Amino acid sequence: MKPAPVDYVAPRTVADAVAALADGGDDAKVLAGGQSLLPTMAMRLARPSLLVDVGRIPELRRLALDGPAHPGAVRVGAGIRHVELERGAHVPGALGALLRTAAGHIGHVPIRTRGTFGGSLAHADPAAEWPLVALAADATVHATGPAGDRAIPVGAFFETVFTTALAPDELLVAVDLPVPAPTARSGFAEVSRRAGDFALVACAVLVDVAGDVGGSVRRARVALGGVADRPVRCAAAEDALVGRPLGAGVVEAAGAAAAAAVESRGDLHAGPDLRRSMVAAVVRRALLAARDTPVGTAGPVGVPA
């Protein structure tokens, strides 16, 4: 089908976008890359009265590794596209490796050339890659609305399926991703029906290991997607890791702990037992990837065109 008639504006600044959203009322919708919104419009599941296209706002297209406004954190502009994080090697270390690996799992090439980091977070699909990565990386989401700017910790950002803490007239502007310790390692694993499908289950991990890879885990963040109405951290798996080296037995135990901890009712894709075994598998694979990826793996630092 074709989208229903709709009005459209393409502001050049965040302030103008926020004003347009406020003027547009409840049926105004932000259009970023459009890879989720346009299909729902084509299916007439969404019939916004006004599209506020944020694709022409230069401020949203910035990616900065470190800066006075965000010390110790990479700031990803909301309009940075998936493909830019996938191919660009902009971000060094464990965080960069996590971004590049996760980006490669998003849809297909022609989706990744248009879809954006901020758009994916604001859409809040519980099986999507960026919300999961944002949670694992302990992100802070920056939003601007008529009342001004607001910083939202990622733990309070995702509320339920397709629902975030953003007000209808607020615009997601940028996301700060804290740079992990130089000794940190990251891993990502996903099970999906076919390449490019949404994850049935996915896992992102950031672990800080004392000394070389044989050392004990000092801190661990294990996040799961596709198991609840939003991405969730898995305390049971994290507890199984901290204080122990990333050996095969510990990795296995963390996977088993995660599988035991998830509340899985199953659905048409997989029953509860299969889902639990997939959870164990993605946690194990993500941790092994973290263990086996050399620290400091990153390409040249740069900023996308």
Added chain:
Amino acid sequence: MSRHEVTLLVNGDRHRLTVEARRTLADVLRDRLRLTGTHLGCEQGVCGACTVLVDGEPVRSCLALAVQCDGASVRTVEGLTAGADADVTGAAAGAGGLHPLQCLLGEEGGLQCGFCTPGFLMLLTGVLEERPDLDDEALAVVLSSNLCRCTGYRPIAVAARRARDLYTALAAGAAPDTSPDDAPEGPCN
């Protein structure tokens, strides 16, 4: 319902059009510019038949509004033929001005009804121009973007690997040899 004036550079030709905001790039290419080589299958971003290049990158033209593309350069399957791609076509031009990718798909039987073919052609063109060195597995993942209901994909994958070899050779400055030893008579030779 708002209408907007947009400028699109399509296959090198500049077009100035007034379009409704809700019109997708695919709609405008097909209905306004009569470039019906871009096919619309699912119209919801699943099948990939409508893939075109926007500023050199593969994009599903059913998932981009024409107004979003104002000022962009667009390449469609019509732009693949005759001279539009001088490097590759000059090196291995086929009969009738066909692009080597088109020749290879024909030679390998990589199409039957042809509905999905323009999408595969533009997907491969965009990907191989940026990354002529993709390995076989990465190439298969790229191809999984698009649906084909006729071929079972294998001949498309074979043609894509030969195309990749051609692009790799060109990137290395070598004269390409695209003919396997047992090359069948095809539309391009």
